[in-house]
Amino acid sequence: MTFYDFGLKEPINKALEKMGLQKPTQIQEKVIPLVLEKLDIMAKAQTGSGKTASFVLPILENFLNNQYEGKPKIRTLVLAPTRELAIQVSKTFEDLSKYMNKKPKIVTLIGGEDISQQLLDVQQGRDIVVATPGRILDIISKKQINLSFVEYLVLDEADKMLDLGFQEELDLLLEQIPSKRQNLLFSATYPEKVLEIASKITKEAKEVFLEEKETVELITQRAIKVNSENRSALLRDLLKKDKYEKVLVFMATNRAADNLAAKFRKYGFNAESFHGHLDQEERNYTLEDFKNKEIDVLFSSDIAARGLHIDDITCVVNYDLPRSPADYIHRIGRTARAGKSGTAISFLTLENYEHFKLIEKRSNINLEKEEIEGFELKGTPLNKKKGEAPVKGKRKSKKDKLREARAKKENL
Structure with missing residues (x-):
């Protein structure tokens, strides 16, 4: 299978060709058709599997199919756990839209950089926002961003965002975006907490799980x-x-x-x-x-x-x-x-x-x-011993401790 088999428009195929990309990865092969069909996605794949392009390509295809008039409005919101990942997702959007006559306007909203410039970019109109949760919530709190036109909500590395306390911030964010939208979740793992987040975002997601091997x-x-x-x-x-x-x-x-x-x-x-x-x-x-x-x-x-x-x-x-x-x-x-x-x-x-x-x-x-000659391991590997299990009934109760404390005071 090649990227041409997806039926993407010529400017996107040209960008893929110039980047030396011919065959989709497994995750791209499975996810791209589903996103083009307007389905919600819950995808599990390790980093390095090519999942960024699996949502960038169909979103750009949708942009080409709907030439929006007037000042750009935020149609796509991508959330990423780290600044570096947000910057790289934005770059992927830019690289793959390079040969479009009318390119989508993209802004990256991250901490550590000038917020006033980011606010100015948002106010001038943007089609795609790629953000870390902390920075976008900061901008939302200033009432400086309109997310009421969002069509795509993408969570990249959802499990990593959970590690950074994202669960508490999610409800605030969901209040700002339309309930009718396409939801695309990508995560390397799906523990119970990630599934809880997923249930808040979408009820009818198509699951695409790749095995680690x-x-x-x-x-x-x-x-x-x-x-x-x-x-x-x-x-x-x-x-x-x-x-x-x-x-x-x-x-x-x-x-x-x-x-x-x-x-x-x-x-x-x-x-x-x-x-x-x-x-x-x-x-x-x-x-x-x-x-x-x-x-x-x-x-x-x-x-x-x-x-x-x-x-x-x-x-x-x-x-x-x-x-x-x-x-x-x-x-x-x-x-x-x-x-x-x-x-x-x-x-x-x-x-x-x-x-x-x-x-x-x-x-x-x-x-x-x-073992490499000249660097052989010397000594015996340490065995970590577990502590002894507590013996039931041998530990002093709070009452016992209080009695002992009183007795000490009386003896002073």
């Missing part, structure tokens, strides 16, 4: 045993030997990302750090440099684990393991995008060896545990 099968996963203090030297050794061109390294803390990036620069690597403590301008520049291959190694917090569209990452490294198996899948999904292959390396230390067993069990994988 379909999206990670092109990734070569490696697990390498190494002592914590030798990880930095081992990473340098691997980068030199295997000549990975664009490497994303996940760190547990912002400070560790900064420190290791500085250390690698001293060893001659084009390395930078990327995390939430950088201001928005720095984050934008760093991402652009990484995309343009001016940075070879990017040391990042989990801010880059989801939703960021960075092509041609050849290797992802879990310098520090993620907390959950789901985060492991999100992280390694940064490589092997758009049908390409990639490598994901996890460092197993004495401290995290048992935790990786849990990740393997929950992710349905069983990797060979490698």
Whole structure:
């Protein structure tokens, strides 16, 4: 199947062709026809599966089919959990509408940038708004935006937005938009809380669920045993030997990302750090440099684990393991995008060896545990012991504690 089979208009097909996109991904193949049929969607797919284009393409097709007259009104509202993802969704709209005679007007509403300019853009008229929940609610509270013409409501990375407290803000947002609209929900996972949000937004959504194995099968996963203090030297050794061109390294803390990036620069690597403590301008520049291959190694917090569209990452490294198996899948999904292959390396230390067993069990994988000559793991992996279960009836009651306190006072 090719993109031509969707029957999209020539300007969109031309943009796809110029971007070198010929065949749709699995999620695009399943979702695009349903959106064109005006159906609500609940799609489950990992990052890197191409889900952004699966809603951008049919929305642009609808825009071409309805040449609206007069000042643009907000017809599409896309909500994204992070600034970077919002910027990238807007860029996808721009790239795929490049050859339209009348292009949709797009605005990105995010924190960390000048709100007065964003308000001015909204007041001048926009067809598509891509926003983080916090910033759009801020603008709604100022009564500076009219969402009464919204036809499409898109939630991208819905589960991530939940982590950021989105559930409380959703009701306020739904009050501002028409009840008759098309709802498109995309999420890597669908825990109970995401299903609660979905039930508030739509009652008749078509479910499109892709299995995780379909999206990670092109990734070569490696697990390498190494002592914590030798990880930095081992990473340098691997980068030199295997000549990975664009490497994303996940760190547990912002400070560790900064420190290791500085250390690698001293060893001659084009390395930078990327995390939430950088201001928005720095984050934008760093991402652009990484995309343009001016940075070879990017040391990042989990801010880059989801939703960021960075092509041609050849290797992802879990310098520090993620907390959950789901985060492991999100992280390694940064490589092997758009049908390409990639490598994901996890460092197993004495401290995290048992935790990786849990990740393997929950992710349905069983990797060979490698050792690299000169960096062999020394010592025995730590077994985390559970605390002893409380013995019923042995714990002092509140009354007992109060009696003891009174007795002490009387004896003073």
